[in-house]
Amino acid sequence: MPAVVVIHEPVVGSRPSAEPFRIVPFDEPIVDAMNLGITRGDGIFESVGIRHGYVHEEEAHLTRFANSARILELPAPNADAYREAVRIGYRALGGGIADAYAKYVLTRGIEARESDPFGYAFVDVNPDWSxxxxxxxxxxxxxxxxxxxxxxxxxxxxxxxxxxxxxxxxxxxxxxxxxxxxxxxxxxxxxxxxxxxxxxxxxxxxxxxxxxxxxxxxxxxxxxxxxxxxxxxxxxxxxxxxxxxxxxxxxxxxxxxxxxxxxxxxxxxxxxxxxxxxxxxxxxxxxxxxxxx
Amino acid sequence: MPAVVVIHEPVVGSRPSAEPFRIVPFDEPIVDAMNLGITRGDGIFESVGIRHGYVHEEEAHLTRFANSARILELPAPNADAYREAVRIGYRALGGGIADAYAKYVLTRGIEARESDPFGYAFVDVNPDWSxxxxxxxxxxxxxxxxxxxxxxxxxxxxxxxxxxxxxxxxxxxxxxxxxxxxxxxxxxxxxxxxxxxxxxxxxxxxxxxxxxxxxxxxxxxxxxxxxxxxxxxxxxxxxxxxxxxxxxxxxxxxxxxxxxxxxxxxxxxxxxxxxxxxxxxxxxxxxxxxxxx
The missing domain is CATH 3.20.10.10 (D-amino Acid Aminotransferase, subunit A, domain 2)
Structure with a gap:
């Protein structure tokens, strides 16, 4: 089963948080009905490959993630938080998965309300593409x-x-x-x-x-x-x-x-x-x- | 506060459901991390105006909603379920709101898993556009x-x-x-x-x-x-x-x-x-x- 990590650590900026991450089952809802990520597709993502726990091209992905944020005029994502969320999610998958992938997601937050951007990552076994x-x-x-x-x-x-x-x-x-x-x-x-x-x-x-x-x-x-x-x-x-x-x-x-x-x-x-x-x-x-x- | 109504009644087709609707607070998450509505913006919506509880152009909206589903090759949405969800949401807003609006949402469901489409509606007070x-x-x-x-x-x-x-x-x-x-x-x-x-x-x-x-x-x-x-x-x-x-x-x-x-x-x-x-x-x-x- 895929692992989902909600980022409570601010997904933008770098203020500390008492509970920076929360692992949730993949079928436990985490997104509000009025989140602009769903109502407007208003957000950004990256997909990374993970080989024996090593995240491929992590810096290139984080750079592109930040570039997407800039084009959408979203605040710069907290790269450390996404790095850590993927590591937490990979461990939660269960040990020693050879081929996995993760997605980072960042949305603009809740529609028509002052709200912070909302972020999470999920990690799953990579399907067989041989x-x-x-x-x-x-x-x-x-x-x-x-x-x-x-x-x-x-x-x-x-x-x-x-x-x-x-x-x-x-x-x-x-x-x-x-x-x-x-x-x-x-x-x-x-x-x-x-x-x-x-x-x-x-x-x-x-x-x-x-x-x-x-x-x-x-x-x-x-x-x-x-x-x-x-x-x-x-x-x-x-x-x-x-x-x-x-x-x-x-x-x-x-x-x-x-x-x-x-x-x-x-x-x-x-x-x-x-x-x-x-x-x-x-x-x-x-x-x-x-x-x- | 807006009212959110998750449609358990099948959002496509018309099989009956034991608990067809569920009212949830607007800030209670209802969408899974891997729902294609958020990961891919893969779904459709409509926004309707509601005057003293009367939904404007409801049939035209439902027709357009079905047309959007057809263009995206989604199954035809269950019009009765959306009609009812909006009525339930409007009542949950509290009595006698003169100007309200609702959104219908239908997504393709959960990525990489066989899943039914996912639907909900929310109803809120219409801002003042005078x-x-x-x-x-x-x-x-x-x-x-x-x-x-x-x-x-x-x-x-x-x-x-x-x-x-x-x-x-x-x-x-x-x-x-x-x-x-x-x-x-x-x-x-x-x-x-x-x-x-x-x-x-x-x-x-x-x-x-x-x-x-x-x-x-x-x-x-x-x-x-x-x-x-x-x-x-x-x-x-x-x-x-x-x-x-x-x-x-x-x-x-x-x-x-x-x-x-x-x-x-x-x-x-x-x-x-x-x-x-x-x-x-x-x-x-x-x-x-x-x-x-």
């Missing part, structure tokens, strides 16, 4: 409806923040299933590839690897960060830049990478087969699984 | 980032559904405040006016009234429905059609209309004064407040 990692995933491209530069022109659209308002991301995955696929690469109205609903895109052209630039309204993937370190150590070239949608058809290989599923090779794009390199992908996933960063 | 109704509101236009036909081309973007993923709507209102305004009219990338983050736009040109067509990814406003009935009874012409953004500068008068604030006349658009007709708007708001539909 089929996706080895056999690959079928992906479709879906229009995200926006032009590439929307994060620059229209920051109120919150592109580049990891918000609790993910209904569109969930609907895109249902649309993929309707088309016989497992996942999505979003594209822009002006013909660029962006990211998956819950993962970062990496393309391979020979010994060069490319991921869409996080300057243009995509999240800076923490799994992708790890993959780029592994690739750099192998002597490969890695690059961030805008990626045209038609490049998806020219790439030698492609992956969608995130903290829970790690690197899932793309084996079909819009119904067309794509080559996957099993040994190379296995190497990438072994690094991602065992990395200490 | 200043906005009589003095008017200052509005700015903000780009919604999408072309007009996005609901047709890309239904996974969920335009036209009233989802719990409203972080963008909240961010737009913060952007308006930063520009010295009270509210927003969203526009499309191809130059059309849409709606406010929480209200429907009505424009007046002489004796003709126009509202952006709900065929193009805007919600069909229930307050606007009432206003159109009042206008028709006065012999005015009313119309639904796509509205060009430049028409906002040509209109004689404009309103943003919703269930809680009713008709708020627009007194400034992007910093330019707009005429408001106090007596006419008062008449519209008296009708909206006292209507029996």
């Amino acid at each position: 089929r996706e990692r080895t056999q690959g995933i079928r992906v479709v491209t879906l229009d995200r409806g926006y032009p590439l530069n929307v994060a620059q022109t229209s920051p109120w659209l919150l592109q580049g923040a990891k918000t609790l308002s993910y209904a569109v991301n969930r609907a895109a995955i249902r649309e993929a299933a309707r088309r016989g696929a497992d996942d999505v690469v979003f594209t822009t109205t002006d013909g660029y590839a962006l990211e998956g609903p819950t993962a970062t895109l990496i393309l391979r052209f020979g010994d060069a690897f490319v991921t869409p630039s996080p300057d243009f309204g995509v999240l800076h993937g923490t799994g992708q960060l790890g993959a780029y370190r592994w690739l750099a150590a192998l002597g490969m070239r890695t690059e961030y830049r805008p990626v045209r949608a038609e490049e998806l058809r020219q790439a030698d290989q492609m992956w969608l990478v995130n903290s829970q599923r790690l690197a899932a090779p793309i084996r079909a794009l819009d119904g067309e087969d794509v080559t996957i390199d099993r040994a190379f992908t296995d190497g990438m996933n072994e690094y991602l699984r065992d990395r200490r960063s | 200043r906005e109704r009589t003095q008017g509101i200052r509005v700015v236009t903000l780009d919604r980032g999408y072309p007009l036909n996005v609901a047709q081309t890309s239904p996974w973007l969920l335009q036209g559904a009233k989802t719990l993923s409203y972080a963008v709507n909240r961010a737009a209102i913060r952007e308006a405040a930063r520009r010295g305004a009270d509210d927003v009219v969203f526009t499309t990338t191809d130059g059309y006016a849409l709606e406010g983050p929480t209200a429907t736009l009505i424009l007046r040109f002489g004796d003709a009234f126009v509202t952006p067509s709900p065929d193009f990814g805007v919600l069909h406003g229930t307050g606007q429905l009432g206003a159109y009935r009042w206008l028709a009874a006065l012999g005015m012409r009313t119309e639904y059609r796509p509205v060009r953004a430049e028409e906002l500068r040509q209109a004689d008068q404009m309103w943003l209309v919703n269930s809680q604030r009713l008709a708020a006349p627009i007194r400034a658009l992007d910093g330019e004064d707009v005429t408001i007709d106090r007596a006419f708007t008062d008449g519209m708001n008296e009708y909206l407040r006292d209507r029996r539909s």
Whole structure:
């Protein structure tokens, strides 16, 4: 059963609290009916992978969490409180879980009332993604409806923040299933590839690897960060830049990478087969699984 | 204090339940940490106005609620259960509240577990909006980032559904405040006016009234429905059609209309004064407040 840790320690700022954390069963309600996290999806989250108790890319996640808070004009989250909540939750899961994950959540608090932001974390066993990692995933491209530069022109659209308002991301995955696929690469109205609903895109052209630039309204993937370190150590070239949608058809290989599923090779794009390199992908996933960063 | 009613009566379908409803204090948690309503904004809502216990446009709200469920591929909500929850909540508020409002909420249930959708309603005293109704509101236009036909081309973007993923709507209102305004009219990338983050736009040109067509990814406003009935009874012409953004500068008068604030006349658009007709708007708001539909 997953473990839920409510953060009484202030989730923003750093005032001390008499009872900083409270472990609750996963099916004990902790969120008020009028919490803006539920009534408006008004808050932020992060998902982290945990290998034998070690939290992958913890600082990168906390940095991105703080960046999402800034975009939503929420106070900066108390990083120490989230670090500690995940450790408490992991211990509460029961000893020695090899593969776990955690989510951090921060909401704006209670609607129409002066209230502090509200935060919690939960930790659960990571499902088995070995089929996706080895056999690959079928992906479709879906229009995200926006032009590439929307994060620059229209920051109120919150592109580049990891918000609790993910209904569109969930609907895109249902649309993929309707088309016989497992996942999505979003594209822009002006013909660029962006990211998956819950993962970062990496393309391979020979010994060069490319991921869409996080300057243009995509999240800076923490799994992708790890993959780029592994690739750099192998002597490969890695690059961030805008990626045209038609490049998806020219790439030698492609992956969608995130903290829970790690690197899932793309084996079909819009119904067309794509080559996957099993040994190379296995190497990438072994690094991602065992990395200490 | 607001009253919260958790719906144990199935929120979808119509199987009977031993304890169909449960009234809980507004600050008693009712939502699990892993409920998709909070972790993904994956659910829908409606807000209704309640005058002396009478729920305005209840059937139109329930129809729109069911339509939002359909767009999100949620099972059809149990309309009777929501009707009853609002009545129970209103009684629990304490007798004889003249102006109240309620929200219906339906979420997809618990993440990564087979679970039923989860529903509740809450009822609270409506704040006093008389200043906005009589003095008017200052509005700015903000780009919604999408072309007009996005609901047709890309239904996974969920335009036209009233989802719990409203972080963008909240961010737009913060952007308006930063520009010295009270509210927003969203526009499309191809130059059309849409709606406010929480209200429907009505424009007046002489004796003709126009509202952006709900065929193009805007919600069909229930307050606007009432206003159109009042206008028709006065012999005015009313119309639904796509509205060009430049028409906002040509209109004689404009309103943003919703269930809680009713008709708020627009007194400034992007910093330019707009005429408001106090007596006419008062008449519209008296009708909206006292209507029996």
